[in-house]
Amino acid sequence: MKADTQQQDLSLTRAASLCALGLATMLAASLHAKPPVTAAKPVSAPTTAAVLAAAKPGDWRALDPQNTLYLELSGGRVVIELAPAFAPNHIANIKALAREKYYDGLAIVRAQDNYVVQMNDPDYENEAARKPIKTAKRSLPPEFTVAWDAKIPFTRLPDPDGYAPETGFSDGFAAARDMKAQRTWLTHCYGTVGVGRLNPVDSGGGPELYVVIGTPPRQLDRNVTVVGRVVKGIELLSTLPRGTGPYSLYEKPEQRAPIQRIRVAADVPENERVALEVLRTDTPTFEAYVESRRNHREEWYAVAAGHIDVCNVEVPVRAAPGAR
Structure with a gap:
């Protein structure tokens, strides 16, 4: 019995020693341990609003x-910026048509949901009744693409595109290019203005124009001559009643939206012009703007996409400072 008691005392003593040794080891380790490293918070990138707020006067350019062009409808004015670097012959012809007042009294004859509105002479199929063209041309060779030139500015987007090897912006216009083929062209995004044609590629010239009012129909790229984009007043077109005839043409004359006139802004008295500025697309500010659109930092967003499509980069347009 005495031996058992001695054995128990020995076990208790040994356990106490081991416990004390463990506490001492833990204490020593704590004294020499480095303080825990707190992960640095990621630097937050500026939001789209912050990028635009920080833009300098030189980051903007006047139209x-x-x-x-000013397209005058009963509801107001639609402002169209032209891109002569991509369709010089068509744009010269369109301006000639405007200056001979060809468009005055024509109409928007088609409004197709999620696609385009189209303006034309309602009698264009009747050669005897259609409006004559005085000095301009009714049709021209296509300008679907133009030869790549290093003088043409191009701010490339970082993300791949399904319709072109590269996409980006050229002087504010959504564009694409193929460096192997040495060709570049404008893309069909919301607000794009193009030249209507029939099946022959040289059957368009400017008398018939269309504006994209829906999901970007990128399949039209390199199949139609694109001449510009709407920079103000797109709602006057996108909210028109939809046509009910074939291809969403208006079936009755009273359904059409009359065109009062189309004028080149330079031919309009300065006090009657719309003073607008467009964010330049060849600046660090625009690159920051694109990045803010690729990865939205606004509080509402739970996930940043990390990707952008050329038609999802809406180039900002604003009233010129001091404009009435």
């Missing part, structure tokens, strides 16, 4: 009145 060129020689390459701006």
Whole structure:
């Protein structure tokens, strides 16, 4: 019995020693341990609003009145910026048509949901009744693409595109290019203005125009001559009643939206012009703007996409400072 008691005392003593040794080891380790490292918070990138708020006056450019059209409808004015670098012959012809007042009294004859509105002479199929063209041309060779030139500015987007090897922006216009083929062209995004044609590729010239009012129909790229984009007043077109005839043409004359006139802005008295500025697309500010659109930092967003499509980069347009 005494031996058992001694054995128990020995076991208790040994356990106490081991426990004390463990506490001492833990204490020593704590004294020499480095303090825990707190992960640094990621630097938050600026939001789209912050990028635009920080833009300098030099980051904006005024519209060129020689390459701006005013489409006058009963509901107001639609402002169209032209892109002469991509369709010089068609744009020269369109301006000639406007200056001979060809468009005055024509109409928007088609409004197709999620696609386009189209303006034309309602009698264009009747050669005897259609409106004559005085000095301009009714049709021209296509300008679906133009030869790549290093003088043509191009701010490339970082993300791949399903319709072109590269996409980006050229002087504010959504564009694409193929460096192997040495060709570049404008893309069909919301607000794009193009030249209507029949099956022959040289059957368009400017008398018939269309504006994209829906999901970007990128399949039209390199199949139609694109001449510009709407920079103000797109709602006057996108909210028109939809046509009910074939291809969404208006079936009755009273359904059409009359065109009062189309004028080159340079031909309009300066006090009657719309003073607008467009964010330049060849600046670090625009690159920051694109990044803010690729990865939205606004509080509402739970996931940043990390990707952008050329038609999802809406180039900002604003009233010129001091404009009435």
